Amino acid sequence: MESEVIDYYEILQCDRNATLEELKRNYQRLALTCHPDKKISSEDNENFLNIQKAWTVLRDPQSRKEYDALLSCEEHRELLLYDSISVPDLNYNSCSSFYTYQCRCGGLYSVTSSELVPPKTYVECNECSLSIQIDVPS
Numbered sequence: 001m002e003s004e005v006i007d008y009y010e011i012l013q014c015d016r017n018a019t020l021e022e023l024k025r026n027y028q029r030l031a032l033t034c035h036p037d038k039k040i041s042s043e044d045n046e047n048f049l050n051i052q053k054a055w056t057v058l059r060d061p062q063s064r065k066e067y068d069a070l071l072s073c074e075e076h077r078e079l080l081l082y083d084s085i086s087v088p089d090l091n092y093n094s095c096s097s098f099y100t101y102q103c104r105c106g107g108l109y110s111v112t113s114s115e116l117v118p119p120k121t122y123v124e125c126n127e128c129s130l131s132i133q134i135d136v137p138s
Contacts, residue, residue, distance in 0.1 A: 005074040008054035008067065016068070020059065027055040069117035079122065082130035087116060087137070103130055 009016050012026045034047045058064050082103060090099035090111075099116070101109040107127025111134070115121060118138040124131050 005071055006050070006054075007071070008058055011050050011054040012058065016071075023055070023058050027051060027059075031055075065117060069121065072117075072122055073120060075122075079124065079131040080129055082125070082132055084133040084135065086135045090134070101132060103128060103132075105130070 009018070012018075012023055012030065014023055014026050018026075030051045031048060034045070034051070036045055036048060056063075057067050083101075085101060087099070090101050092099050098110045098112055100111075101123075103109060103125040105125060105128040107125040109123040109125055109132050111121065111123045115123075116134060116136045118136045121134045121136055122131050123134065
């Protein structure tokens with residue numbers, strides 16, 4: 001049985017590129033609405049626990065980075081995988097600070113070093129529906 005990754009950004013009603021301040025503001029607002037002290041229903045308690053878990057994961061930069069990588073893997077699991085490569089297979093462009101890899105369609109896979117998160121990062125081609133899996137060392 002496959003488990004689906006819970007979207008903590010959705011729970012906190014934020015975009016994935018939300019700042020820590022935006023995450024905190026939404027966490028505080030949402031936590032107040034369903035805090036156990038104001039227990040309106042049993043569903044509120046479950047919602048509060050989910051909000052608390054989302055905030056715990058997303059407030060810490062390292063756990064947020066790991067979570068984002070997990071979320072990315074989950075989203076890309078269904079993609080058409082063209083190749084599985086390692087970081088040394090990528091070409092680094094110092095002018096743009098991007099790593100690139102040529103797709104068979106002629107397009108490019110582009111990724112920054114901050115997006116290369118162990119153990120695997122998935123990148124979509126800018127021209128077609130194919131993706132690559134990049135094995136990233138810890």
